[in-house]
Amino acid sequence: MEIGISTFVETTPDVQTGEVISHAQRLREVVEEIVLADQVGLDVFGVGEHHREDFAASSPALVLAAAASQTKRIRLTSAVTVLSSADPVRVFQDFATLDGISNGRAEIMAGRGSFIESFPLFGYDLRDYDELFDEKLDLLLTLQKSEKVTWSGKHRPAIHNLGVYPRPVQDPLPVWIGSGGNTQSVIRAGMLGLPLVLAIIGGRPVQFAPLVQLYKRAAAQAGHDISKLPIASHSHGFIAEDSQTAADKFFPPTQQVMNVLGKERGWGPYDRASFDQARSFEGALYVGDSEYVAEKIIHLRKNVGITRFMLHVPVGSMPHEDVMKAIELLGKEVAPRVREEIARWEAEQ
Numbered sequence: 001m002e003i004g005i006s007t008f009v010e011t012t013p014d015v016q017t018g019e020v021i022s023h024a025q026r027l028r029e030v031v032e033e034i035v036l037a038d039q040v041g042l043d044v045f046g047v048g049e050h051h052r053e054d055f056a057a058s059s060p061a062l063v064l065a066a067a068a069s070q071t072k073r074i075r076l077t078s079a080v081t082v083l084s085s086a087d088p089v090r091v092f093q094d095f096a097t098l099d100g101i102s103n104g105r106a107e108i109m110a111g112r113g114s115f116i117e118s119f120p121l122f123g124y125d126l127r128d129y130d131e132l133f134d135e136k137l138d139l140l141l142t143l144q145k146s147e148k149v150t151w152s153g154k155h156r157p158a159i160h161n162l163g164v165y166p167r168p169v170q171d172p173l174p175v176w177i178g179s180g181g182n183t184q185s186v187i188r189a190g191m192l193g194l195p196l197v198l199a200i201i202g203g204r205p206v207q208f209a210p211l212v213q214l215y216k217r218a219a220a221q222a223g224h225d226i227s228k229l230p231i232a233s234h235s236h237g238f239i240a241e242d243s244q245t246a247a248d249k250f251f252p253p254t255q256q257v258m259n260v261l262g263k264e265r266g267w268g269p270y271d272r273a274s275f276d277q278a279r280s281f282e283g284a285l286y287v288g289d290s291e292y293v294a295e296k297i298i299h300l301r302k303n304v305g306i307t308r309f310m311l312h313v314p315v316g317s318m319p320h321e322d323v324m325k326a327i328e329l330l331g332k333e334v335a336p337r338v339r340e341e342i343a344r345w346e347a348e349q
Contacts, residue, residue, distance in 0.1 A: 001297075001301055001307060001308070001309070001338055001339055001342040002043035002044055002230075002232075002307065002308040002309070003042055003043055003044075003297070003308075003309055003310075003311075003330065003331075003334065003335040003338060003339075004037070004042050004043050004044030004045055004046065004074075004075075004308065004309070004310045004311070005033070005037050005042060005044075005045050005046070005310060005311055005312075005313060005327060005330070006045075006046035006047070006048065006079040006234045006310040006311070006312045007030060007033070007045075007046070007047060007048065007057075007079075007312065007313070007314075008047075008048040008050055008055045008057065008312075009026055009027060009030050009047060009048075009050075009055055009056040009057035009063065010026070010054060010055055010056075010257070010314065010315070010316060010317050011023055011026050011053070011054055011055065011056050011317065012054045012253065012256060012257055012260075012316045012317045013256070013317070014317055015252040015253050015256055015316070015317075020317075021317070023056035026056045026317075027056050027057070027063060027066075029320045029323075030047070030057070030063060031063070031066045031067045031070070032320075032324070033045075033323060033324060033327055034064070034067035034070075034071060034074070034076070035067055035070045035071055036324055036327050036328065036331075037074055037327050037331060038067075038070075038071035038072060038073060038074040039331075040327065040328050040330075040331025040332050041073075041331045041332070041335060042074060042327070042330065042331045042335060043074065043075060043308070043335075044074060044075040044076075044077060044107075044308065044310065045064070045067075045074055045075070045076060045077070046060075046077045046078065046079025046109065046234070046310055047060040047063045047064055047077075047078060047079060048060065048078070048079045048080060049078060049080065049081055049082050049113070049118075050115055050117070051115075051117040051118045051121050052115065052117050054257075054260075059094075060078040060079070060081065061078065061091075061094035061095055061097070061098050061106075062094075064076040064077075064078075064098055064102075064106070065097070065098050065101050065102075068098060068101040068102035068105070069101060069102075071102070071105075073105075074105065075105045075106075075107055076098060076102055076105050076106055076107070077106070077107035077108065077109055077176070078095075078107075078108055078109050078110075079109050079178070079197075079234065079310065080109040080110060080111035080113065080178040080197070081108055081109060081110050081111070082111065082112070082113035082115075082118050083110040083111065083112070083133060083136045083137060083140065084112050084113065084118075084119070084124065084129060084132040084133040084136060085113070085118035085119050085121070085122045085124050085132070086118075086122075086136070087156070088136045088137075088139040088140040088143060088156075089139070089143065089159075089164060091108065091140060092108075092140060092143040092144070092164060092173070093164065093165070093166070095107075095108050095168070095173060096165075096166050096167060096168040096173060097166060099168035099169045099170055099173055100166055100168065100169055103169060104168075104169035104170050106168065106170070106173065106174075107173075107174040107175075107176060108140070108173065108174065108175045108176065109176040109177075109178045109197050110137060110140060110175055110176065110177060110178065111177070111178030111179070111197075112129065112130075112133045112185075114180065124155075128155065131154070131155070132155055135153045135154060135155055135156070136155070136156070137177075138151075138153070139151050139153065139156065140175060141175065141192070143164055144172045144173055144175055145172065147163055147164065147165075147167060148161055148162065148163050149161070149162055149163075149164055150162075174195065175194055175195075176194060176195040176196065176197050176232070177189035177192075177194050177195070177196055177197065178197045178199065179196065179197065179198055179199070180198075180199045181198060181199070181200075181208065181211060183211070183214065186211050186214055186215045186218070187214060187215070187218045188218075189215060189218075189219075190214070190215040190216065190217070190218025190219035190220075190221075190222065190224070190229075191218050191219070191221075191222045192222075193219055193222065193224035193229065194229075195229055195230045195231070195232065196212075196215050196229070196231050196232070197231075197232040197233070197234060197308075197310075198211065198212075198231070198232070198233045198234075198306075199233075199234050199235075200233045200234070200235045200284050201234075201235060201236055201284055201312075202278070202284050203284060204282050204283065204284070205233070205235070205282075205283075205284055205300050205303075205304060206282065206303050206304060208233075208304050209303060209304045209305065212231055212304055212305045212306075213305075215229075215231065216229075216305075230307045230308055231305055231306055231307050231308070232306065232307070232308035232309070232310060233300065233304075233306045233308070233309055233310065234310040234311075234312050235284055235285070235286050235309075235310075235311065235312060236254065236284070236285055236286070236287075236311075236312045236313070236315050237250075237285055237286030237287050237293065237311045237312065237313060238250035238286075238287050238313050238314065238318075238322075238326050239286075239287075239288065239289065239290060239293050239311075239313075239325075239326045239329040239330055239334065240288075240289065240322075240325070240326065240329070241289060241329075242289050243287070243288035243289045243292055246287050246288050246289065247275075247276070247279060247287055247288070249318065249322060250287050250314070250315075250318075251272060251275050252316075253314060253315060253316030253317055253318050254270075254275065254314075254315040254316055255270050255271070255272075255275065255316075256316045257315050257316040258270035258315070281295075281296060281299070286311055290329050290330075290333035290334050290337070291337070293311075293330075293334050294333070294334045294337035294338050294341075297309050297334070297338050298337075298338055298341050298342065298345075301338070301342055302345060309338075311326075311330055313326050313327075
């Protein structure tokens with residue numbers, strides 16, 4: 001069972017003062033968070049791509065590369081790369097470069113992206129949303145498999161027997177499919193034999209179990225060995241010394257972000273009752289003390305089949321020292337509990 005962190009490198013207003021830290025400061029803080037995550041024994045750190053004022057990481061590979069030479073073991077991944085509006089050749093080159101700097105610890109999580117700012121920014125039509133992803137994923141996987149590439153499509157100039165460099169340390173460079181729970185994306189990942197990442201940020205996580213089974217059936221029917229296909233989840237959460245403190249610190253900045261996004265997307269107000277329901281044992285928020293968060297992750301593994309869990313922290317801007325403490329607790333207290341229990345449980349199966 002792998003345990004890690006994901007972040008969007010948020011620069012939202014401080015809920016107490018209204019102040020907004022600079023993109024530069026937040027980027028430097030995230031590098032420190034990645035280094036700490038490595039030091040406390042976490043397995044993976046993911047940085048999500050966005051192109052808006054309140055998230056600073058438009059280039060996950062650069063952020064991860066800044067931490068690569070300061071870390072030794074932790075895997076470094078996008079979470080996600082918005083492949084639909086990117087050039088797959090450049091994506092592959094960036095992450096192959098990261099793979100070299102980190103000596104084989106880079107990964108790509110490819111997704112459509114639930115934020116659409118990158119489409120007009122890079123000149124793409126949202127009416128081509130699905131077609132763009134399908135075509136660009138095909139090119140990315142072609143690049144993954146071969147040094148010399150011949151490829152043609154509708155939305156990008158053709159490539160005629162050209163080499164793509166540098167080559168990664170890992171062969172192949174890992175490519176995951178990110179999904180918010182769309183049935184077709186889950187089936188596609190299974191048929192392609194690609195690892196799957198599920199964004200479980202609402203509802204009851206156990207409701208994702210049928211999707212995991214659908215993914216495994218699609219993979220098996222396509223001839224892939226499902227025992228070799230990891231399945232990850234990413235969920236919002238926060239850890240503190242006690243559960244009440246964790247909830248009281250995490251709710252205000254989370255509410256602020258959820259209400260901003262709610263206005264953009266037509267959601268209702270996000271209130272404390274909704275938050276408290278989501279942090280209940282069957283809910284999708286992993287907020288509490290180390291023991292409670294560990295028990296929720298164990299429950300997810302046993303009932304859904306997730307083999308990698310990524311805690312997304314924070315959602316809205318929080319004091320850097322609070323985020324660092326949460327990462328420390330996840331690595332030193334939560335992860336050992338989870339690994340020990342899952343190892344014992346699997347030995348009994």
